[in-house]
Amino acid sequence: MADTIKWGMIGAGDVTEVKSGPAFKKVPGSDLVAVMRRNEEKVKDYAKRHGIARWYTDAEALIHDEEVNAIYIATPPASHCAYCLMALRAGKAVYVEKPMTLHSVEAQELANEVRQRNGKLVVAHYRREQPYFKKIKELLQAGEIGKPRVATLQLFKQALRTQEMADPKMQWRLDETQSGGGLFHDLAPHQLDLMIHFFGTPRKSHGMATNQAKQYAADDLVSGQLLFDHGVLFNGVWAFATHEERDRCELIGSAGKLSFSFFSYEPILLERVQGQQRFAFTPLAHVQQPMIEAVVRYFQHQGENPCPIEAGVKVMHLLEDFTRK
Template structure:
């Protein structure tokens, strides 16, 4: 596969800036078709972004002979169906996070990739961004010594502005999203923990509703035991007052700590009483570094940047945190 010719299923708001334009900014990559159930909106997207083809039916895009790779950017409800259809057609897939509605659906997707022998990557794209690569290098260099434990707080008011805009607030419809804002934001955070600390040996959590009129849990807590005895404790609450808003992850080591916001642009390194702040420029297209890795993988030039098996572990952890 010399040039990756992409088709997007679900060319909604998330693809306007975060991902869509990046497909044409990477060597050996080109966006050739988009699909949205609303044909007029699909056409509008295509014309604004210079995409030659548009469809209102996913099967038509999947079966387009020019399209040789599929990016699935629909809400999670459709991830399993479209991923398996594309894999069955022999076309490699890059699917948005969360991988699926739940771990059972994610497992079926992973098995479909294995059975068809077609490549599947999950869009845990923070793995490829400079800020998070820097944290990984600091950990590998033992800049804070041996890691002892990790704490994370993600506290937002009900009308959070962290999530991407959408015409319909499907993220708080569990039939479409799998849950609430936890299911939209926690995949980024939990995947980074797996990326940094390896296999999760044990995990458990509690979920509840603070706003009882809400159809989804808005308070989730969870704990993970990783290899080498590293522990993680996380709290996600989407029912706090604005002045209690927080996005903070702290990695505590034997010599100091690394602090950062998963949705921020800087790292704070505290070692032996000295503090250093490392700032990063915002990325124009936040998924572009990951898409570059996906293109290289699809072309046979690199390994899978986030396999279905790895993403399945994130789904299992999320399921365990919200099972109650």
């Protein structure tokens, strides 16, 4: 891999405008040199606004751009597997958005390809590298709550309004053929990956899912349980048609408790017999920048893979275990 990671980005949608796109040019040793979107007018505009040298309307042409040595895939999940395979077979390193694939069969196919080719692929479970969640892992490893026993998660959201349902950016998320399973598949991968990151490999997993509000075809209520190798029991509930908004996770141990949020970044609360401590963090300008820094180091052979494909496969299996798909 060359000293500078020269990125080609497939998919120039709204999610890349602030969360990820600008970070590729801000990270040392990294540059975003090409972008692809099927709509020519929109991709030309994106490239101009972000100072990107070249634009394409064909993904294969971008992948075979000789200057590009790494591919960022930011399309809906239905095309992730095909684009990843194409990039790996072209000898390019890959950074792919979550959920990694449409379903676990594709995930395993992709894992086999990475292994056979000794390729480099990172899954964009980017919260792993954010200071907020690194602090939680640090507190766990330091034994601040003793031995972890139970993890509980509640993510509640109000039902979508008519205007939100009509937004194309929402419509693909609610289409199981494009996203794999509605808002649960869009949001839960971040949370489930962090549980794996904190507690290791789940030994058992099961769940239930149903469609309560009947606003769209995908399930809007999901519950799931995990039992990890070291005995930690996880219980999660995701409800997308409730009267209130809630984003809360608690990690309860033999000597204390950690409380935090996944998406609203409320201060981390550590509660022990000795008292309470709060840990607040300044919001990041580009939420993926710490992960992109770690990915660049990995691609340059200067660090480990911050989220290997095996973790992505585990998450895909958990999504299906919880929804019985």
